[in-house]
Amino acid sequence: MTRGGRAAQLRQAAGFAATLYGGRVRGLVDVHVRRNEFARLSAVGAGDPYPIYDRIRATGPFVSTPTGHLATANHAVCKQVLRDRRFGVEPEGAPRPAPALDRSVLTRNPPDHTRLRRLIAPALSARRLAEFTGMIERTVDRLLDDVPADGPFDVMPALAGPLPVAVISELLGVSPAAGAALASYGETLGGAAAGFRSLRQARDVMVAASRMVHVFEEVIEQRRADPGDDLISALLAVEGEGDSELRAVELVPLCRMLLIAGFETTVNLLGNTVNALLDHPDQWAAVVADPALAGAAVQESLRFDAPVQRTGRVSFDDTEIAGQPIRRGQWVNVLIGGANRDPEVFRRPDDFDIARPDVFDHLAFSSGIHRCVGRPIAELEGTVALQALAQRMPRLRRAGPARMRAVPLVRGPSSLPVRA
Incomplete structure (x- = not known):
């Protein structure tokens, strides 16, 4: 690299650092000087966001953000915004992001x-979900076979992490090794969904994004030569430039979205559900007595502690x-975690109750045309895993405190030690 090229890189890095750390300073001012509740929510890290949601909701239908936009934790308003065609997920005419x-x-x-x-x-049709059920059951059993029968283990790396990796690998048609690598890269990208926290994280994200693209390009070329019964092969079959076809440039981003969304939502859904049940032994006892209640426990966990906040x-x-x-x-920031505890919709919203009749009004998977397309498979994974835990480990209890992830957009444990 020439001296001029190195100088340009240094100037670019310096500008990025100034923007990054300048934003962090402004965030501290917004929290501690201006006492903006939305800024406090963004800075909560691994702490409890729900008292902040309560204060935001008590203020009125909307609060202002430090950048002049809006936020709401009101269930009715959140639902209206998510379903209203006058709103979108990007400004009209916005340029396409870098691939x-x-x-x-x-x-x-x-x-x-x-x-x-x-x-x-x-x-993700009902027929395909039925086909996946047996595979999910076998995967859960295999993972639980590998944990110690009488010693402690961590739910997150032992079960919650590898299960969605296996499922998304099967769905996309990638090898287990490639799926594990892709999940690792996806976790790095997902950790930056709310913005970069450091120069090192920015570098790690760029490296992970590049490596993920490389892996997907290799898999795509393999499927072009040898199609299979998987989603990538199905997408290649409709590749083209017509109004109902998939553009070639859209294939890798679509696969990446499915991977990251499928992994992030499910791993945190599993962790949050087990975490909540261990906090409520009577609810866990009910699931153990009747594993058919696992689906209800998953729905209540989605309401009580949504994976995407x-x-x-x-x-x-x-x-x-x-x-x-x-x-x-x-922009309107739709605070799903707060809407799911709105007392105007949910009775005793801060209680974890798998028997509540109003649970299905939760917005954990959004609403309207952007409602999560992977919702059925995420719920299926959570239900199958919880049923297996209830049947195989009825005396499950904590072996240490849970540690929550310090990511404001996504909520779930990074570690959940238990003993069977």
Whole structure:
């Protein structure tokens, strides 16, 4: 590299560092000087966000963010914004992100969103889910066979992490080794969903993104030569430039989105469910007595401690919701974790109760046209895993304190030590 090239790199790094650490300083001011509740929520880290949601909800339908946008923890308002076609997941006319960081369906408005979602829907149909049930059951049994019968183990690396990796690998048609590597890269990318925390993290994300693209490109070329009964092969079969086809440039971002979304949601759903049940021994005893209640426990966990705590929508026009003017281009932060504990919708919202009749109003998988397409398979994985734990380890208890992840958008344990 020439001296001029190194100088340009140094200037770029210096500018990035100034932006990164300047933003952190502004965040501290917003929390401790301006006492902005949304800023406090973003800075909560591994702490408990739910008292902050309560204060935000008590303020009114909306609160302002430090950057002049809006946030809401009101269930009715959240649901309205998520379902309203006047809002989207990106501003109209926004440029496409760099291919290495493109999040596909998650950042597409109709008609692209509609087209891409329709292409992947058959892979997650009821018929395909029935086919996956046996594979999920066998995977859970194999993973539980490997944990000590009478010693401590950590639920996260022993069960919650490898299960969705196995499922998404089977779905996409990648080898177990490639699936494990992709999941590792996906975890790195998912950890930066709310922004970079350091220069090192930014570097790690760029490396992970590049390596993930390389692995997917290799798998895609293998499937071009030798198609199989998997999602990548199915997507290659509809590749083209027509109005209902998949563009070649969209294939890797779509696979990456499926991997990251499928992994992040399910691993935290499993961790949060076991964590909540261990905090409520009477609820765990009910599941042990009747493993058919596992599905109800999964739904209550999704409401009580949602794996994805918030999402965002941008207004296409000047409009108004719940008396709040919203200007064109203004973002609304939809605080799913807070909406799921709105006392106007859920009785005793801070109680974990697997028998509650109002649980299905939760927004853990969003709502409207962007409702998570992978919801059925995530719920299936959680239900099968919990049934197996109840049947095989009825005396499951803690072997140490849980450690929560310090990522504001995603909530779940990084470590959950237990004893069977």
